[in-house]
Amino acid sequence: MKVFLDNAATTALDPEVFEVMKPMMLDMYGNPSSTHSHGREVRTQIEHARRKVAELIGAVPSEIVFTSGGTEADNTAIRSSIDAFGIRHIITTAIEHHAVLHTVDRLVKQGRVTMSNVGLDEKGHLDMDHLETLLKSHENALVSIMHANNEIGTINDIVRIGELCETYGATFHSDTVQTMGHFRHDAKSLKVHFLVGAAHKFHGPKGVGFLRVCKTKKIGPLVEGGGQERNKRGGTENVYGIVGLAKALELAYAEMDAHRKHIQSLKNRMMEQLKTNFPGVKFNGDIDPENSLYTVLNVGFPPNEINQMLLFNLDINGISASGGSACSSGANTGSHVLNGIGADPSYQGVRFSFSKFNTVEEVDYVIEKLKEIYQQR
DSSP: OOEEOBTTTOOOOOHHHHHHHHHHHHTOOSOTTOOSHHHHHHHHHHHHHHHHHHHHHTOOGGGEEEESSHHHHHHHHHHHHHHHHOOOEEEEOTTSOHHHHHHHHHHHHTTSOEEEEOOBOTTSOBOHHHHHHHHHHSTTOEEEOOSBOTTTOBBOOHHHHHHHHHHTTOEEEEOOTTTBTTBOOOTTTSOOSEEEEEGGGTTSOSSOEEEEEOTTOOOOOSSOSSOHHHHTSOSOOOHHHHHHHHHHHHHHHHHHHHHHHHHHHHHHHHHHHHHHHSTTOEEESOOOTTTBOTTEEEEEEOSOTTGGGHHHHHHHTTEEOBSSOGGGTTOOSOOHHHHHTTOOTTSEEEEEEOOTTOOHHHHHHHHHHHHHHHHTO
């Protein structure tokens, strides 16, 4: 059996999404910037997708900018805010995605901004009092704090963060890649200036995402060289990707409640079996369903000489899981997220992440293989 439990890294393309993408690949091949009928036909498809995304997340179409994915969207929000709003200080956390952390680090090294990290507890929750203190100390700051952590699943209260930002005149960017398509967003009521989505996190195609830019914030492009996306992103649009993104998000919203119930049951089952079969096992981050991604379970296995080869042995048994973010593959310094919350480094952290396509049988198979692996020692 082959089991894919790395859905926080990417998800399988939904067959219904593929079906709506095919005509855009084979039949509607005009350049959407061209004024002839072939181009206009394709332009219509892009704008229909833009309206659909906006409708689903409570935005207006003019606020939606299609990008190559979450990383570009995060970079655009941060870099363009620095240029457009005269921001000289960024408030973030030590456990953000590297799309945020590396961008902020580069800006700091260039001398363009200074930065502060908000304090965290052992589950990855923000110290809200510390955030307010930082906002009081830095006028016109940019706050870049994710909605939910991609490695440990802990959810931040972006409603409260947004209210604090409004009180102190800060610009608020939230990396919502892990929650988009899994939780409902209402951009009209959220006091978040920049929201982010990546299609491949909710069963859409890879290489396409979007940035929601609040209409009260006017930014310039990160990518120059054309007037596409209302002059916010140069370059010919990824048409079939955009159409696939909109369909995937539509399906995600239509099926969200059923998928959440199914996936949460898989996560609960795995937690119970891990606690029963592996004494001393820990769960990193918050596992309360009200405060955690139902799609992510970060497991800390007690000290054991086999831990170093655990992910390799899982792979040998056909099980795909992760030691952290897929974007950090090849790094040998351990998870910056687990380090950031002070997790015990003697425990082996493994992220199992679930999707609507996973089954009870797969969870049980993973538990059996884990038992076999550890029984070898």
